[in-house]
Amino acid sequence: MLLAAAVFCTAGLLAGCAALTAKSEKIRDLEYTVVKEEDLPEELRLQIDEKKEARFKITYQSDGYLYIASGYGEQETGGYSIAMKELYLSDNAVYFDTELCGPQKGETINHAPSYPYIVVKTEAVEKPVVFQ
Numbered sequence: 796m797l798l799a800a801a802v803f804c805t806a807g808l809l810a811g812c813a814a815l816t817a818k819s820e821k822i823r824d825l826e827y828t829v830v831k832e833e834d835l836p837e838e839l840r841l842q843i844d845e846k847k848e849a850r851f852k853i854t855y856q857s858d859g860y861l862y863i864a865s866g867y868g869e870q871e872t873g874g875y876s877i878a879m880k881e882l883y884l885s886d887n888a889v890y891f892d893t894e895l896c897g898p899q900k901g902e903t904i905n906h907a908p909s910y911p912y913i914v915v916k917t918e919a920v921e922k923p924v925v926f927q
Contacts (some may be wrong), residue, residue: 819885827882827915830862835914839864847910852926861919865926866912867895873905874898877913881927889920892927 832840839855839862846853846866853864867877880892893913898904 819887819890821883821885821890823884825882825884825889825917825920827879827917829879830914830916836862839914843912843914847912851912852924854924856919859919860916861889861924862914862916863889863891863924864912864914865891865893866910868910870909870911872898873907873909874902875909875911877911879913879915882915882917884920884922888922889917889924890927891915891924 835843836855836857839853839857842853842855843851843864843866848869849866850868851864851866853862855862855864863882865877867875875898876896878894878896880894881890882892883890895911
């Protein structure tokens, strides 16, 4: 009898974990601004500089705004850009989805390594950010 209860509780915990990681329904899109490097808060700029060589995900709040940053680490050349796919609020989180886009065919590129990243600024929301 005790073993059956333990199995039931374990199954319940696993189901609960799946529910927490499942994508929630969108309440609304969040308006945002892509922030230029020179307009970043100094503390955030320093964090990005420390982490830019590897993939990174950072959130930072200041003056009533939420900054969300995602970097794709070192790339062999220049010419990369980042496309914003989604930024929205759900009942339990803010969802942030970007995509790294490589240099266009035929584009003249710098052959020095680059460190593409994007930072967006939106309203401060007291929910965790889920990077997709």
